Amino acid sequence: MALTLGGTEMYAAAALAVLATMALALVRTIAGPTVYDRILAVNMMTTKTTLLIALLGFLAGRPEFLDIALVYALINFISVIAVLRMFGRRA
């Protein structure tokens, strides 16, 4: 359990930071006064999810997870534009 330089601890450290950021974005999603604050926080969370999937793939030694991260990055963009169009029509 010694801290080796080339081990998987670097992925764990970055994944912990990304998880903390996702928790903070979740706080803004719940507390956001306007709907745009919530969309902003959800957009941020999905970007962090992409990074987290890539980091977890490296952490587990299975970088094939990057395909899922790639799909997530595309779905994120489409979902944000779709939700914005819906609320733009209503407002």
Next chain:
Amino acid sequence: MDFALDLLSWALLLSGGFFAVAGGIGVVRLPDFYTRLHASGITDTGAAYLILAGLMIQGGLTIITVKLAMIGFFMFFTNPTSTYALAAAAHRSGIEPLDAAGGPNKPEPVEKSLPNPIELTPSRTGSAPPSQP
């Protein structure tokens, strides 16, 4: 050589994590929607590209690095677009940015804030200005 690459990867991943947490704190603590947009942009650019670069160094010259580069390529175009669409939609729906004092940043009407020279001139000089007949 491996030692140097691991060290560089550590530095990139840790600085990416720092930017991610800094942006997350900004999203929670900043007072306005537009300032929160700025904090979210930090995590979309600094954190994402630094972490992807750190993973690319560990991936080496393989298909893994190509996939990471594709993720970075899509993020390079989609994140600014979604941020712009979000800011434009919020501005269209009437959310005003805050000014330095913390109030809504609406421009003051110019003709009321400036003194009217035609009304001020006779009272200051005690007589009519020479340009008037």
